[in-house]
Amino acid sequence: METTTTSDPRLMSIPAPLRLALIRILQTRCIADALPSVFHLFVHNGKITSLVFVALYLLFVSIWFPFYLLALAVSEWGVYTILMSAIIFGGRAFIRMIAFPGSNSGVVKEIENEFSKYSVRMLLAASNAIIEVLSVIVPGSSEGSSISRGDVASQWNHALSYKDRVLGVYLESLLYLFRQPPSATHPKVADLTRFGNNKLTGDLGDLSGLTLQARADGRTLLEQLSTIIHLMDEFEASAKSILEPGARKPTSQMSDESRKIAKQLLSVMMEFRDFVTSLKPVATTTESSDDRGEEDPADAIRRRIEEQNGSLVDFVKSGLSSLIPMIDPPPHNSIFCFDLQRGCMMSRYRGATQFWVRRPSGGMLDVLLFPARGQTSQGTRNSKAVLYCNPNAGLIEVATGMSLVGGNVPTADPDNNTHDHSWADFYTAQGYDFYTFNYAGYGRSFGSTFCLSGQRADEHYYPGFWSRLKRVFKSSFLSFRPTTDTLREDGTTVALHLLNDLGIQKLVVHGESIGGVAASGVGHRLSQMPGTQSKISLLICDRTxxxxxxxxxxxxxxxxxxxxxxxxxxxxxxxxxxxLAASCPKVVANDAADVIISDSASLRSGIALWKELYRGSKASASATRGIGWFTEEPLHYRMANWEDVCVNDSRYVSSSFHPRAPSWPSDRFITMEEAFHFAACCKRIGKVARRALSNGLDIDGEGLPGSHPVVVQAWTVLSCCSGLTGSTLGASVKRGHDTTVTWLCSLLVFGGQTVVGHAERRLSSDPTRPLTIVPADFDERPAGYQQQESPPTKVFPKPIPEVLERLSLLLEHNTDDSLSSVSHEMGYIIGMLQYAQERITASVALYQSSRNLQDSSPYSTGCFLNLHCGHNNGFSKSEKQRLSALLRMVDASIPVV
Incomplete structure (x- = not known):
């Protein structure tokens, strides 16, 4: 505001008392003075202020007027109802999109686009391999080749592998999808094609979701593949003496007929290569920007606007055009669709087939079977199987990956039979039939709604505004949507079909991520049913x-x-x-470093919290719904942290508050207050140590001036303390109060299984000796870890016995008395870790029973698998070996080390 003084002539005519009061008011700082400088122009200039208010009023009217018109039709309360319904519907749609992305058509389109790219690459690789060897045989060929004439036979065998594993797979799949007669059967094996691939059976689709151009491309591709394979067979038959392995006859002695066929084949292959190149999907705007490196989002938006001639309207239209396909997906414009992908995948697994299972509430579930290696669906039925429940973005079309490598069909590659990069390969190698299915609302599986009585919603795609509006309305309000309850229902439906209709006697249920919802529901319900209770041999909840x-x-x-x-x-x-309620052998697999499912929200952590802290007050699994939610530290700990004192010294805490650490065996479990106090003590020591580091101390507290050097050493040791479940104490304290409580409970409930596993391996050479625990069994560090450590960048977790020993030494030799300010915290933490060590050492039989799947009673914790593979990656080799050992225990029904 403008400065006003007593010399202003405008004020001199005003009486003195009023003048002084007016001057005081004008000099008082107001809200307008506190506004950012950009707003000063608006509040200092009356005309501009008026214009701004008029603009804001017009904006308000433009927003309000449509609602006013709507209120004339449906009343004011009707408008409120519509707005609340829109908020609830939009919120539920967003939650469902996050929880069940696999049911989103956008995810399906992305998978189909990736499969299109992969298919083009594989067909081009096959084309180049065949063209390269033919260019040596055909004189005067314009195609260069790095193959010498002496390597023609070996390179032709390489081309034949492409014919069987790539060209033959796509040919047989297209023949099946276009309902044409398949090629000849394998001369020795009835359930294989002439190329050595699996004979396709079941409903793989009818290409109904493709454009007319895509279907035409498919027929062209089918005709060209048939021609290529026919010419390759003719050429191989006519030039057999030259193409056989070990043949010494030079290519110059090839007959004229063979040269003629080779020339024709080369011409067809070059046309085929050009055609396949034309099938490559057009790169989207996002894909084309991949070559630009990392780009700032604002720059990306600005660049897109500039590419659209700077028109903001066009930019908004492009945004809407990318949103509309998610609501109303158009037909797929490439022959490389889900139907063809399904056929290519099943071609690699001998005996693989597809079938439908009817849902009790209406609808059908799409199920795939991959028989165990050495067995086929036409032969003797296997008595044991695995039912795999997909993660939230998983579909059966990608259950074995997108690669044509793998499977169990005969192949010239000996390593192919040991391929286990997918769960289908892993379990079939273990002798289990592998069943996987799409939940209703995923892929082709569908359910029933109040207006769609369990019928598939496939319709012919009609262009036009009204047709699109009809599809959007139907998909938004009338179509089936998956929920957590439908996931359980679908898993149970498929499991009952396997047990009751297919005669499975031993069923392993494996659920990954959100598949744990379905798997746990299956295990609970079927283990309570008299007819199926003994048939559920194992329940695996994997990273859920x-x-x-x-x-x-x-x-x-x-x-x-x-x-x-x-x-x-x-x-x-x-x-x-x-x-917990399932009365069958159980496995909980968890990675403490999972970036999707936080360790505090994992199933392992929830079980540990319920078992340790809620056991006395919540005695049934029905009271587990809210466990694992984010929990703030109690108020008195927050106040002590604000005061920067120990909680015992806080003025907001009663003088009678003196918590003590539990002792074994008088305390069978810890209490909520004891767990919270442990977390607060760890946080307090870490805070004091960080302050010491900020004062210039090195990590060992030596050589530099400052305060609290020993407390830094104590925290360095304590933060590296291993929790035996994949996380250190320091990492848990850094993530928050409830994570530290979870770390402690997981240590007490599941850590003993890790210790018993180390003891079992230590005594494996003499299984007759009784199982006893020694301090070395708490150590998770690999042999020779001293050479691998490079503090402070790389330090292995320290076992509890070593942590206790080093903390005791620091307390004993507290030369600078820096631990005095945290003496209570140190004493409490040492007492809690001693309690954990004594309790784990004394409860060997309990942990051994869980580890070896002997305890299958309700509310048992199950066997713990400590993973280090991340959320979306496959198990490591050692993790698969441990799972294989558990499967052998299930088969033998006896403990196996």
């Missing part, structure tokens, strides 16, 4: 959560858990309750 809300809280924010409850009040995403 205790409930969906706890995952959202740590990915999005604490409010998101309540938002899910409000927008989807009838969803029950609890995995822990059904898992």
């Amino acid at each position: 959560f205790c409930n969906l809300e706890s995952v959202a809280q740590r990915l999005v924010g604490g409010w998101s858990g309540y938002a899910i409850r409000a927008l989807a009040p009838f969803w029950n995403s609890d995995v822990m309750g059904p898992f």
Whole structure:
């Protein structure tokens, strides 16, 4: 505001008392003075202020007027109802898109596009391999080749492998999809094609979701593949003496007929290569920007606007055009679609077939069977099988990956039979039939709604605005949508079909990520049914959560858990309750470093919290729904942290508050207060140590001036303490209060299984000796770790006995008295770790029973698999070996080390 003084002539005519009061008011700082400088022009100039208010009013009217017109038709309360319904519907749609992305058509399109790229690459590689060897044989060929004439026979065998494993796979799949007679059967094996691939059976699709051009491309591709394979067979028959392995006859002695066929084949292959190149999907804007390196989002937006001649309207239109295909997906414009991908995948597995299972509430489920190696679906039926429940973005069309490598069909590659990069390869190699299915709403599986009585919604695609509006309305409001309950229903339906209709006697149920919802539901229900109770041999919940809300809280924010409850009040995403209640052998696999499902929200952590902290007050699995939610530290600990004192010294805490560490065996479990106090003590020591480091101390507290050097050493040791479940204490303290509580409970509930496993391996040479625990069994570090460590960048987790020993030495030789300020915290932490060590050492039989799957009673914790593979990656070699050992235990029904 303008400065006003007593010399202003405008004020001199005003009486003195009023003048002084007016001057005081004008000199007082107001809200307008506190505004950013950009707003000063608006508040200092009356005309501009008026214009701004008019513009804001017109904007308000433009927003309000449509609602006013709507209120004339449906009343004011009707408008409120419509707005609330839109918010709830949009929120539920967003939650469903995050929880079940595999049901989104956009994910399907992305998979189909990736398969198109891969198919083009493989067909081009086959073309180049064949053209390269033919260019040596055909004189005067314009195609250069690096193959010498002496290597023609070996390179021709390489081309034949492409014919069988690539060209033959696509040919047989297209013949099946176009309902044409298949090629000849393998002369020695009835269930294989002439190329040595699996004979396709079941409903693989009818290419109904393709454009007319894509179907025409498919027929052209089929005709060219048939011609190529026919010419290759003719050429091989006529030039047999030259192309056989070990043949010494030079290519110059080839007959004229063979040269003529080779020339024709070369011409066809070059045309085929050009045609396949034309089938390559057009790169999208996002894909074309990959070559630009990392680009700032603002620059990317600006660049797109510039590419559209700077028109903001065109940019908005392009945004809407990318959104509309997600709501109303157009037909796929490439022959390389899900149907063809399904056929290529099943061609690699001998005896693989597809079948449908009817849902009790209406609809059908798309199921694939991959028989165990050495068995086929036409032969003797296997008595043991695995039912695999997909993760949230998983579909059966990519159950074995997108590669043509793998499977169990005969092949010239000996390593192919040991390929286990997918669960289908792993379990079939273990002797199990592998069944996987799409949940209703995923892929071709469909359910029933109040207006669609279990019928597939496939319709012919009609262009036009009204046809699109009809499809959008139907897909948005009338079509089936998956929920957590439908996942359980679908898993149970398929499992009952396998047990009751197909005669499976031993069923392993494996659920990954959100598949744990379906798997735990299957294990719980079937283990309670008299006819199926003995047939559920193993339940595996792999990298899953205790409930969906706890995952959202740590990915999005604490409010998101309540938002899910409000927008989807009838969803029950609890995995822990059904898992605990299942009376069958159980396995919980978890990676503490999982970036998708936080360790505090994992199933393992939920079980540990329920077993340790809620055992006395919540005695049934029905009370597990809210466990794993984000929990703030109690108020008195927050106040002590604000005061920067120990909680015992806080003025906000009663003088009678003196918690003590539990002792074994008088305390069988720890309490909630003891776990919270342990977390607060760890946080306090870490805070003091960080302050010491900021004062110039090195990590060892030596050589530099400062305070609290020994406390830094103590925290360095303590932060590296191993929790025996994949995480260190320091990493847990860094992530927050509830993560530290989870670390402690997981150590007490599951850490003993890790210790017993080390003891079993130590005594494996003499199995007659009784199982005893020694301090070395707490050590997870590899042999020779001293040479691999390079503090402070790389330090292996320290075992609890070593941590206790080093902390005791630091307390004993506290030369600078720096631990005095945290003496209570140090004493409590040492007492808690001693309790954990004594409890684990004394409860060997309990941990051994869980580890060896002997305890299958309800509310048992199950066997713990400590993973280090991340959320979306496959198990490592050692992790697969441990799972294989568990499967052998299930088969033998006896403990196996």
